[in-house]
Amino acid sequence: MIRDDALDALPVRSALPALTDALEGGGAAVLVAPPGTGKTTLVPLVLAGLVGGGPARRVVVAEPRRIAARAAARRMAWLLGEKPGDSIGFTVRGERVVGRHTRVEVVTTGVLLQRLQRDQELAGTDAVVLDECHERHLDADTVAAFLWDVRQTLRPDLRLVAASATTDAGGWARLLGGAPVVEATGVTHPVDLVWSPPARPVRPPHGMRVDPALLAHVAAVVRRALEEREGDVLCFLPGVGEIARVAGQLGDLGAVDVLQVHGRAPAAVQDAVLAPGERRRVVLATSVAESSLTVPGVRVVVDSGLAREPRVDHARGLSGLTTVRASRAAGRQRAGRAGREAPGAVYRCWAEAEDGRLPAFPAPEIKVADLTAFALQAACWGVPDASGLALLDPPPGGAMAAAREVLAAVGAVDRAGRATELGVRLGRLGVHPRLGRALLDTAGGGAEVVALLSEEVPREYGDDLAGALRRARHGGDAYAGRWAAEVRRLRAVSAEVSRPPAGRADPGGAVRVGPGTGDDRLAGIVASLAFPERVARLDGGSYLMVSGTRVELGDGSALRGAPWIVVAVAGRPGGTGHARVRLGAAVPEDVALAAAGALLEEREEVRWADGDVVTRRVERLGAVELAVRPLRDARPALVRAALLEGLRQEGLGLLRWPPGAELLRQRLAFLRTHLGQPWPDVSDEALHARVDEWLEPELGRARRRADLGRIDAGQALARLLPWAGGEAARLDELAPERITVPSGSRVRIDYGDPERPVLAVKLQEMFGLQETPAVAGVPLLVHLLSPAGRPAAVTADLASFWRDGYRAVRAELRGRYPRHPWPEDPAAARATRHTKARADRG
Template sequence: MIRHDSLRALPVRTALPALERALYGRGGDGADLPAGADGGHGCAVLCAPPGTGKTTLVPLVLAGLVGDGDGPVRRVVVAEPRRIAARAAARRMAWLLGEKAGERVGFTVRGERVVGRDTVVEVVTTGVLLQRLQRDQELAGVDVVILDECHERHLDADTVAAFLLDVRAALRPELRLVAASATTDAAGWARLLGDAPVVEAQGVSYPVEVVWAPPARPVRPPHGMRVDPVLLTHVASVVRRALAEREGDVLCFLPGVGEIGRVAGQLGDVGAEVLQVHGRAPAAVQDAVLAGSAASGRRRVVLATAVAESSLTVPGVRVVVDAGLAREARTDHARGLGALATVRVSQAGARQRAGRAGREAPGTVYRCWTEAEDVRLARFPSPEIRVADLAAFALQAACWGDPDATGLALLDAPPAGALAAARSVLAAVGAVDAASGRATERGVRMSRIGLHPRLARALLDGASRVGTRRAAEVVALLSEEPPRAYGDDLAAAWRAARGNSDAYGARWRQEARRLASAAGRETAGREAGASDDSVAGLVAALAFPERVARARGEGAYLMVSGTGGELGGGSALGGAGWLAVAVADRPATAVAARVRLAAVIDEATARDAAGHLRAEGEEVGWEDGDVVARRVERLGAVELSVRPLKKPDGGLVRAALLDGLRREGLGLLRWTRDTEGLRERLGFLHRVVGGGWPDVSDAALLERADEWLEPELSRARRRSDLARLDAGQALRRLLPWSTGEASRLDELAPERIEVPSGSRVRVEYGGPQPVLAVKLQELFGLRETPEVAGVPVLVHLLSPAGRPAAVTADLASFWREGYRAVRAELRGRYPRHPWPEDPSTAVATRRLNNRR
């Protein structure tokens, strides 16, 4: 019997007429019409706060299962982002109809389908709906699709929305589409759906009080998967405070399974039932949470990840404690590593969480951060399409017929670099044609298995070598990482899963059966009789060939991608020469990745799985201060064999020498005093005259080294040859010969200047101004300061002993004003040298005064 009282209590009912007008026009009570003036827009954005019934009442009304009974019965598909939410929503709707799931309301999630021949409302995960669209683009028999919790911006949900808009535009304009959420970018979704109407429902009237409960002491911000234990201890204390200050059950949001376990360990004596809810929780635990505290008769503390944010009403909850953290996928495309990162919750996520407290009565949310921090939170979660591995998305787009995804209606376009990396992966596993990007027959088959393309490749190729059942079992381990208690040895984890009856083991067996069925009949391949260790290693290497790794030290490995990896302390894998790394992540501050799960392999398996990365050729480079030439066989970044080269290619040697010069500098060349002087003269002319006179700074010379060092460089073979190279002769090639200016070098910047005594004195050009250092007596009679290229030289006047006596850039002024003091100081010390009263008219000399 339909529970009419419960249905009438759902506030979203007041928005239903507007929603039906938006979808169908004229109240939505007549025969379905194509979208248009008489048939409504056909799409709508439904904004309804938590607890209003958008997930449960709206599908029932649109399907014609509740209401006045005069409308047509329509087939409705509701897409949820998570399996737990899909099951819960279907069971709730069935309960409202007085039925069990599988009658008029059913659900389908990966590995579980509960529907019957009378089912008209089916709740599915977005991943299931994506697969269904690829098999049947028209969605034959479906009248309405509701994308629930679209604010979470999961990649599958964004992709489904884009495909459905394609279907409406090209095949089925009569298909209705609703984007529903409690907190969403309504304007953005409305634009995406073709300026669709936005229908808003009033929320539950129960107020939720906000209590700001930040830690008393500083907390380190999250890094990667790491959360400061100080924060977790504080969260546990806030839960205790909430139990003491408020009535009802407590729902506490934490970022992940590990944090849930640690907080649960600190709440062992709270006098309440402590339940842990996450995506891996057994179905019995999930059912117990949704059953409410009445079933146990005790107050409850429910520790949950983000799975409890949306689509679930947890009965009895009056208090929410929010740690303020969430987990988001991140991908390092350069290294081929994916990981979850701990981030601050968004404002939309915080509102969703707080709403759990006010679903049945007035409630309270304790937020473990300050009000000032709250305004700085991001408005919405990061769209997964911006940060995640796009290989699965790229394969779906290719199978849809749009390899570049340029024709898809997406709120956010995929980043070009990430999409290119994804397409490279797909081409490597044979899922798409490398030239056109279009899906191959193999790629279509891979897309329908419901796995990441890497894992689909491992399943299909592994099945032909080790048999379908064994390949499916290993891939099932890779598709959902086993508990850390299973260890980091993939083969050992496989044996543990086979022997355990825990929740993970049950899910693993169910998934292995599904994958074996999807892959087809078991095949007795050439490796069918191999050991568990070799099978696990082969399948993992097929899935992640770029992560095949060779030992390079105690517990340290180098992956063929070039990424370093390190085993944890006490790992059972230590000592293995080769590993197939299945799970690894790279902490934000770490140099190498942490190997979380791997299998031992041999070199033959490494060559087999990563064969497309094998290369052999001559490698000539600058290493350890000299040219090293060798023939190398590589598997990506890993060297398999090395042999010295006796006659390396001259071009490669030349490039290595240039690299050495750029690394170690021009000091590798031979620089005489004359060569240094030439360089200084050229530098002076470049600064003062410009034009074609070359820049001879280190940076400029290194940049043009291949120009001015030829042909000497082509004849060199090693470091010692560079040391014998005449840099002065080479430098002269940079002079402006083509304009004729080169012939004026000695005129514009002479190496030496003749002074009145007849001496030819070297000019130093190394400083900001040319310097002429000469004995004072040799300049007698010179009234004006010498110039080079129009620039007065800086005259360093020396005593007869060659020591500095004075410095001037104005010789005439010095003779008038400065000379007298110098004469008075020095003529007593050097009586045999001339010291005339008027040096400007005296005769210059290099000789002693013979008068004594």
């Protein structure tokens, strides 16, 4: 029996005429409706003609999460007085409940994506509702782009509805060819906002780590909310681990039930959360409860302010979820859950001053996630660069390039980026292409391990993939049940698309698996085939992956001490220098070498290291050195390159620089500064660039650091003098080493500052000279010294000094040095380098 009262109470009913008109007119519409208005349940029923008396149609509803797909199907079936599998069915990965008379099928976006790749026309489907578009999941964006392509080219009759609680309605309308936007208003109640930051600062989230002090604070705020408010409490936390920790800290709340809802929760728990409870409840949930699920009875929301988003480090090849501050849009969604049925309150576990600094919206997954699976889907669709797809945000070029590299490495695309036959098969498996290739390479024998790697493994399973495999086989938890279903699905689908391994040499049976293959070897084989660049060897207290990234094991790891491992999942905890292995497997050396065989090479290495030339023959597996032998008679070109690298790293001081050589370089720098060409640039950069012109043949004969130290830099540098034009002969004229001063002494010029060379000379030796000495037309900076050789004055204008500055210097020094001449008129006095008595005799 249809529950008309419940259907009539859904606020979205008022928007149905406008939605129907929009679909009749253009075939596409954007529906914006707040949570709880019935957009997920009533709209599909109306489109299918199951209520409202319209024509019978087959409708597919796409949800971003399995839990939401099941819940929506159950809710619609309940509204019709049926059970799932009758008029309403659902299909999620590993579970299908659909009957012959099913008119509305709720699927995950991943399932719909696979269906589109197999049947682009979606034969037998009249309308598709894309629910929760605002969450911007990558699969949902891809499905929307593919559906619009289908509608434009193959099925203009296919009706499309982009539905969301809150979304960029204008953007989706433009994406769907200018589709009308239909808005439904919901019944809203006031929500009190309570700012409840921790009393003391907490560490910001880093990777998957959340400060335990913040989780303790969240638990305390939940207790406070139970005391201060009526109704059920919905608490938002970033992930399953944090939910478990807060549940443990809440302990026994007496007459209050504590429920945990997330994608891995058992179906019974999910059903209990989505139905009114007889006792008061605290529901600890991930962001799945923001809009995908309606939790009845909630009057209070406690918001931790955190969320999980995918991130990928393309340079390291490590990807996964990371904890971030939730956006302001997510905060509004979460707060709205408290006012769905009656006035409520939201307790925010951060300071009001922080709120304005939060991101406005969550990052679209296409901007931050690993795009390998997306790139394969686009290639299989026929648009390898995704440029022809109707996407709200284009994929980042760097992420797409990295994705194409992975696809090429597993043989999924050709050089032009088009999907190969293998790529099409991989796309049908419904797992990451890396895992799909491992599944096919093991002829389906690795299905159990691939199923483990397809979804986040519970932390309590540990970091040993083989141990997690054994626990999943014998475990009775919800994860083990989903894992078993996925294993069955993978075995079935791999049998459909199975083919002999292609593109990789069969390493003597090292990757073959069968009934007799032990768990440890099986886990190592499959993970190594999926992540060959993450094979790692023990190196000191950590492991070096063949990609060059260093990782370490956690305390008490079951993998500790294994000579070789493969890293399936890694993160970077705060305060650590290396990535931390979160899930991996011990690997026999033969498997490691076979799986990463494409990276195996033997080569001569001649390089500058530890202050000298190192020559050796190295067998490498990527960045991992397997064997090293001395290399004799290294090729001269390689030795020369190593010596040049040493000169770049440690500088030209590796050469021998006698005093004359350094002075020559300074003189040349002076002439280059003031006269320019043809005088050479003798800076380090210029000398490195012209090494062939001035340092040969000495460099060609050198073999090690000591040989560099025997090269006379001055003799080599002389090769750069402008000999061809004859200017070299004027070096001593333009930049002499010494000049003769009035006393007759020949005094060295200091060219250390190429802008203004310095002449340091005793003051008495300059008597009688009115014009400041100059070289190449540049006046020298004269340092006038006392009889003891200490600076008494500095001037670039001798005439001015004799006239204005000398008197003060004379008054200060004549008493200290009475034996030296201090005439009243130095400009007219005779210069001398002797004392007064000897000067008089002279």
